[in-house]
Amino acid sequence: MTDTAQNIATTYDPTEIEKKWYKIWEEKGYFKPSGQGDSFCIMIPPPNVTGSLHMGHGFNNAIMDSLTRYNRMMGRNTLWQPGTDHAGIATQMVVERQLAAQDISRHDLGRDKFIEKIWEWKEQSGNTITNQIRRLGSSVDWSRERFTMDEGLSNAVKEVFVRLHKDGLIYRGKRLVNWDPKFHTALSDLEVESIEEKSSLWHFKYFFEDKSVRTQDGLDYLVVATTRPETLLGDAAVAVHPEDERYAHLVGKNIVLPISGRLVPIIADDYVEKDFGTGCVKITPAHDFNDYDLGKRNQLPLINIFNKNAEILADFEYMAKAGEPISASIAAPADYAGVERFAARKKMVEQAEAEGWLDKIEPYDLKAPRGDRSGVIIEPLLTDQWYVKIAPLAEPAIDAVKDGRIKFVPEQYSNMYMSWMNNIQDWCISRQLWWGHRIPAWYDAAGNIYVGRNETEVRRENGLDANIELSQDEDVLDTWFSSALWTFSTLGWTGDFEKDIQNLDLKTFHPTDVLVTGFDIIFFWVARMIMMTLHFMKNEDGTPQIPFKTVYVHGLVRDGEGQKMSKSKGNVLDPLDLIDGIDLEGLVQKRTFGLMDPRQAAKIEKATRKEFPEGINAYGTDAVRFTFCALANTGRDIKFDLKRVEGYRNFCNKIWNATRFVLMNLEGQTVGQSPRPELWELPEQWIVSRLEKAQQAVHQAFATYRLDLAAQSIYDFIWNEYCDWYVELTKPVLNDPEISEERKAEVRRVLLSVMETALRLAHPMMPFLTEEIWQTLAPMLGKSGDTIMTAAYPVLDAANLNDQAEADMQWLQGLIGAVRNIRGEMGLGNARLLPVLLQNISAAEHTQISRIEPLFKALAKVESIEFLGKDQEPPLSSSSVIGHASVYVPMKGLIDPKAELGRLQKDFDKVQKQHDQIAGKLANEGFVSKAPPAVVEGEKAKLAEFVEQLAKIKQSMDQIAAL
Template identity: 45%
Template sequence: MLEKSFSPAEAEARLYTIWEESGAFSADPAAAAEPFTIMIPPPNVTGSLHMGHALTFTVQDALIRFRRMQGRDTLWQPGTDHAGIATQMVVERLLGAEGTTRQAQGRDAFLERVWQWKAESGGSITRQLRRLGASLDWPRERFTMDEGLNRAVRRVFVSMHAEGLIYRDRRLVNWDPKFQSAVSDLEVENREMDGSLWYLRYPIDGLDGRSITVATTRPETLPGDVAVAVNPADERYKDLIGRFAILPLVGRRIPIVADEYSDPEKGTGAVKITPAHDFNDFQVGARHNLPMPSILDRRAAFMIEEIEDELVMVPGIADPAFLRSLVGEDRVPLRAAIVAELERLELLVQVERHRNQVPHGDRSGVPIEPLLTTQWFCNAAELAKPAIAAVEEGRTVFVPKQWENTFFAWMRDIQPWCISRQLWWGHRIPAWYGPDGHVFVAEDEAVARVQALNHYGREEILAQDEDVLDTWFSSGLWPFSTLGWPEETAELARYYPSDVLVTAFDIIFFWVARMMMMGLHVMKDVPFRTVYIHGLVRDERGQKMSKSKGNVIDPLDLIDQFGTDALRFAICALTGPGRDVKLGAAAVESQRSFVTKLWNAARFCEMNAVHPVPGFDPATVKLPLSRWIIASANQAVMDATTALDAYRLNDYAAACYRFTWNSFCDWFLEFAKPVFAQGESEDAAEVRAVAAHVLGTILRMLHPAMPFVTEELWGAFGFGAEGTLIRAPWPVPVAVPEAEAARAELDWVVGLITEVRGVRSEMRVPPSVLAPILLRDADDIALGRADRWIDAIRRLARASEVRALTGDVPKGSAQAVLGPITIVLPLAELIDLSAERARLEKDRAKALDEARKVAGKLANESFVSRAKPEVVEENRERLAAFEAEASRLEAAIGRLG
């Protein structure tokens, strides 16, 4: 006998252990079945399950369970990413607590300590994924620093270097002064901050009294200026193009160049160009062949080595001693000192308050500094060409399709990819340097030594490059390195390319693009046929979750409170393609009610002797009720299948919810109650068999989203052994005789009861009060249906009688429409109709008033432009709700005649 309520905490751990130990998640390369593959976006080994993980892994697991039940040979490849900066930061923090540093430990000892940490603490995320019910093929779990993946990384680096696609260059990169490393764009977080816009006057060389004023947010980089740029179409400065300005504080002559980067509408229309400390300025400097001196070192402290020879004493403008006194100053005091000196020299024209985006390291929390350094780069523009073509030709398809435009925009403007990082933890760059700096790139040191011997004609001491590779380099190889490449494995032949990649739009450029580029270059085929892009998880108001806002939700807390199935189903119900998910505890609690509804329905079936009937054939049923519910189940199965095929998780969830809660629980079981009460009659036997068949269909249909409660009920009812629903066949529509006639009849009865219930609810007729139902313009078919189902109508619609209306509509009646029939409920003797009309009109007026207020706010351009997008969206939703309520009340008033 089923317990009174479902206990997620007990069932989840037990069932997951059964699945995992039985090999239910495992792919089989030797199987005859068609393969279906999803590559997990490998979470950081340092990570803990957050709501973004809960969203993407729920979606992936639902798809994998769906295809597994369809008989596909499914591989959901698990693994974790070594997460260079994040992991190194964790271990360095541990060392700091012990009173030591990685430098004091030395590289080898530090790396040994990282591996020790990984073995002891690096598996939290995989344990948490099990709590989410993720059915990953765990024996195949990989780690981006595994030796097999290491070999793949070295092989690709060496071959791409030989092809000229990987090279060393001196370019501007995002530099984290705290971590002392280049970082990727993904590790840069733009923060809106209050600042200033300083207007600085640069005297014109040879034109006494003439100057040009530039506006800048970074006066501290002024010593690195090499030019002033103006727009060639700006009439104010045409006579100055080609002349020179005197750089304040430095005294160096710098050219005034014409470049369209300068916007005449911004600031003064003239901008200072500091190529070594600004990405846009770097491009201008390259176009005009300008020098690129650095004036900030790797700690973001002031240095003058690259400009010292150009320091010139210019009375009233520049004094070399002043700049020399600032050497070693950090950016903040450097800025204050330079601004003060410019003000003293009367070269500071004005200061405006200014709010701008300042890039910060997402983990270090310090402002990122554009820095000119020698790094390893990858020719991303060349690699992007086949990736662009693959999407253009439809070999890889984005869902929703509009994300292809984002992909194209990024890929067509892609810059050289900086792949080196100044860290110790990661894939060390397979390059060795001779005593003269000549580089030898090889998969191991032995090969590099052979290259050096051939180059020098003698043995020389070689030093390996100290840097490691960007983590996106190794994760870009994930779709094939995890399958055994560079070996020609059975897995590689069978599961590459994968079927679908599931990810959020924010890493299209960083991960999706890199996998596309690497897969096409190495494997000569796309890494995945479909890229399904889901939105981001936000709170219930649509705000981005952040610790500073205090609105971060821990999925494990929701699981503890409501159960995994409730969280997963809430995610599915809210996940439309490309649409952000607004999720809060209330949404998960609501879906716990659905879990409870399913459990209670199953208990009701059990108490009424419902159990699977071996050999039951739906085509043999005779009762309209049986035919109706089976036909409705067929439609639900078709809707759910179509939705999952199209990656519309919200439509899948809606189809399951609608059929389970409404058709099966609220209607079929209610209609079945008196039949069950007939004991061992033929009709009762049929309805019990049908109930079992449909319950089994529901459990299979819901399993991808709600694996635990469905699996528990599957075993409890004897549909199969415990833990076997996961591999049960996905339901398909079955033949039902005279299905259309049954659906027409039962849908009509359901519609009649629903309309009557709606009117009674709106008019506040007490449940204990019975009311007659009069049918106007009803034909013999309708009256026949009412007669056959009179007991159900009396019980469920609280009706005293149901008959045809003859003559005029009685005064004081409420009305509703059901097709060509008008439903008339005489209520004059039962409730105070005038009071109900007054109440409805008052409520309608209130709803319209609220709608007018919100509409007025949305019509205010100032509000729409200045308010946060989630606030605007919230008001649009409120307007729609008030308008819908007003329409509902208008209809209710209309029913009173």
Template identity: 55%
Template structure:
């Protein structure tokens, strides 16, 4: 093996080997049960982010574990066509060429998107390979591939024929730049500074006016009523009266509705049903009140075009919208309307106001509630069995509390808007004739045959496409071949577990459950593991605007400071924000990000994966786990140096196991149980902690050192050496298998070198069996014996450290209060004590013997005494310690003063500030140790 661990030398080589050999495919002859995970399909436009990195690490850990358990294991890969995002990418390319999609036409534009997808749409799948994800790439799916497109049409037609899909005019989130409805998930609401305009609406009876408040004064053109709370004594007498809508000449009623909060503003609320979701609900409650419905002009006045400009009046509307505002952009109309209100004496006041502004996550423009004709799924009948599936335990949420979030949404579910006004996606399989009659079918030919329409009868297909979430709702069964009855579908549906973030429980998880139960008559998965978000080290959400985004590939490969700055500020339109992010990056990463490798990154994700919590990602942790990889690498080098070309006792020769051999094998049985239990319970943090403690502390720091005593001592037998060599390689080989699911690359590389020495067979570690507990190696006596040995050695080392005695200096050791068992253990394990405690001599004091002035450590009731006569000068040591303590106190005071200075903390690079904080912590710890040491010496 190379002297140093270099992940880049091994990672891509091993991944190419695994994939080319077909080892990721499910073994249909495996003895275990089917185990399947469906990848949450990443957008074809996407690239790997920290959430993907965490999510895929956890999925791959489960997949590799179940593959090694002998299950028929499938991790189904695929990508989502990402309708809006992908269309925007290609439209930007066309824009750079001076073209628009309308210049190409729909068919040519779709061809252009397919070309882009083939050339550039595989970035994230390549990055998933870098992460070590062992997906069954030979069966990769795409939500727009032929099979999934057929499944989408089949589901649409069946739901339509059952009356569960319909077309209707309702309020949606409208993106005025993209000209399409968007889902709630594609709307990001953030607090922004704005204004609240207080407007006077005169009572038509001439007795005064009502004051209403709004953050969007332009929408008043669509007002249909003013609502007051039915219990508000100030306005009870006005319910049913009319007010004059300023600037329009219309009269609108005062209605009683609990939506009006007497404590907010004036208690009067303008009702604009076509441009506000809450107002729309008010209208629904009052639309059947005949007198009011007639007065409020049917209640639905859409004042905007698709661009969010003021529309023209329809022929039947006469002067509904004043001509002077027609054609104005919404914000231009706002200025004009506010000016006209002020001129008419109807603007009472304008106040500064913080408000949540909804913006399209793709376009960045403010989203408008907008009244349009859309296609909907009637979800009530689908939601009922989906709720029961979780209530009955057929689907289990982990952590369990997330089922409450699921129930809350499902029990208050609204019909699902599934149409989008874009070109890239599954075109809605509906056709219209000249009279507006709608025909739904799997194809135009099927429609004509079913409805007996002549070949020349004019039909036009619906221009809209389906919401991307519609096709992804079918993912667990469409990817396996549905509606065909395939072997993969029969074998792997229902899938085993879904791993996802909490933010798409509504948009994806719930819809998959509804569609799975509807079309497969079974749940799509047995468990839903809901993980938290990956945040930065301060707990803030990672976002480009905050400049705190980390790229998993940069953590794997490393990136220079200048490249990192360029990456974080690329495409920013605001120079001030770009400058701020540059400064922040220079403070945080003054030397860029070093290369950590994939295994260290994966282990960090696992170690931070506490159930139900967001993940604070700290570079200090990944640096520590990079050191952990080094530790494992160097341990393997030591093992190979002592076993390659040596007799490891596999040929039937006599083998004798030492106490240390039996102890490490016994501890191995416990860690097998701990790791297995942790993985089965989705406690990846506990899995990582158990592996780290065993490998670093017990195997490397203790057992490897103890093995040297056996291998190097001149009087040990060859049978004893065989036992230790065999234990070295067999324990290493087993712990490599235990660690493989979370750190696949380094474990494969080392396993290839030790497999034959350990008696293992096979081409790859990923197809080896998962370690099983061997009861024959459970040995509580060996554990008790070696615990005594380790406590003895630690006691001697602690005394040397406290007394400033060089670790390698031999010292005389006296034992007081030694029991008969202590004496026996001393005799049995003198080999280990001589090698690791480095005694000059060990003498057992008889009972009632006078104990000399000594430093003391305890092993049970036995006292380890190291006489200080001749080892240290007590007064000189006190003087030395007092001097050291004085230096530390001065240094602590200086650093503290520095950290209390706001100019230093705010202006110095973050890494420099953190270095000072670490220095303070280290100095305070050292001060405590020296003070304890001084007290001990003074007491001697």
């Protein structure tokens, strides 16, 4: 055997290893499908092209890559499809911010030039996240990388829009949407954050039209509580609960709306909470989602009072009821026209106070809806938007989960999915942005709408000649619309059934096997993918095709205290900082960068300096990945603790050092090339059996998406069984000149073979470390192959199981542990041979111990073993227990009685002092009478403990004195 230890560096340096191997893997095309075996496909949830890695990406990628590498090694034709999302509003915001620094707006450039700027930025710096994904070791097929605005994907988006429109499933209408007054666009619910904020509850007096009407309290007005005074001008009613006896006689009456003088009715509706405020709420259907639904139920008019800047219109837009076009206008009070909403709020409250219709103001905590990008309060606003009629698409998507074609892991998330799908609303798909898939609809001068894949098609299909001027819709589609097509658009879907059923990629990899995602986007992405795929993807027999067979839902990554990671809290961790390390100043700068509030920044800086006084160490990719996998208990949020990362970095070091130790001890020695079980003794029989059990556990864990259990099995086997036990068990064999070279060669082979198998077992979670070591070990065992990535994953072989060996080894481990405990308690060195007495040993156990006696003596440094009868009194000994058996090591001759008595006397004096202090306190009548009973009882319990300790020490001293 050649010198192999020099192939393994003295110390484990993950940085150099990671850079080297990822480059080799990618250049040699190992991430591409093999073209052999059954297919396995995962689609990456496309991260925003503007983004950078956060802990969610790290967690998600560690899970997906582990599944991908496992299935690749299992011989499946594996594809992990990568790509990024154009992220409409996020990307547009970044480029607008860059232009603003030069005093340029997108309107100065115009749409086409602005889009060119975005593409330039995307090419220059928008691919950051793909390089970060490489740093995580993710084995995606980069040759297939897709972008949601690639030509093929854009064509798929147009095809889907046109066909849905023809099917009557896309329409344009005026509806209430989340409106961002800063970015001038509708937002999805996912783009709105509810932020806990301090606010007020304003109580206003609304006077009755009929001066003779009174409340039960004799008032000629109702007190209405609201958190949004500025919408008062758009009120359509005042609502009370139908069972609220205070107001039952007022239902059907009118009140006079303050400022405007408009009459609005008092209505009854179950939506009202009797205990909220006064039990009377103003209803503004055009500016509140709940009020909108209540207005539809009660056929109330909608009065839009805001423009797109959230300023009060000079003429309000009046609709007789929801869904109808604007039918009239109402002039705004002159003093309010053009006033921004919060300035209008202040003005209105001041007017109410001056005119006497302000009742009171109370402090109130509310959840303010803010745009996740702009940070401004979102305004519910009536605008013309494009919608998908969702109910017809939802029904088959519900059935696909009901009948088991799509399974959720854990299964409980199917209930969440069903709950939402059964109450689903039409989907607003238009956004008032310039960056994104422009809606394929054109308008003529009369406002007629024509939908088509392009203008040429629109003119051809509608008989419109060149003289008729057409203009394309200015809006773009919601980012989730293109993402909903992700599983099939990335594989080249065209919408032409005959072409698509011949598409080899679609035939091979669709439906995909598993989608790995967080629960927070089940509604916004997962459900929409299921609906769109079932509607557009067909099997060869024409039946609908699902997008994936399994949805594996993982939890969110939280900090060590269980808090959600957020920029505002300053507890965000970047997985690349854990991989590469970061100094304190760099971490502080990262955590406080962009914070507008200097007090918050100072608070976060102080907390960071306290938590990470020396910054964050570099742990390497494998340690970070293994941590994520070890924490991946399906569906549960995880608390990310740096101590776990440190522990798994130590695990990486353990594997490295164990390998190096083994190689150093095998230099210049022969290693068996083929298994020879006839030469195996207990250690080999045991470790091979334990390896088989570990393999079984890991296969089962992957099959059930319990990566935490897989990680635990790998860790326990490599560290606790292979490193701590088997390596030690081989030393007496390899160092004994009396043992045959034939046996030693086989022990060396098992030593290497088990480690090589364990490396393949761990590879999906720890790709870099395992590849580096495997390159040295595999050739020594006669194994061929360029990379561990394509080596076979360890297969199950029941013939390797050996219950007798495992039982014998359990005895051996127990006996060795008992003697080591006694040795530690007695302060005896490891070199001294000890006599051991065993009691309560059955005949079968006696035979078992005889089989392990040589190993026991060698590893526990035992001089002799003597079996005591059941009733035989052992000499003065230090003892330990294994099950029902007792292990004794006689003290005589092993300790210095005088020194031991001196040590025990010190212990006795210390405990006596503590005893006397408590006894004195309890003898004090003042303490006993004044102290709480629980405190007195606690002191009595302590005294009893000290009495017991003194008795035990005295007994030991008497026994030693008798030696």
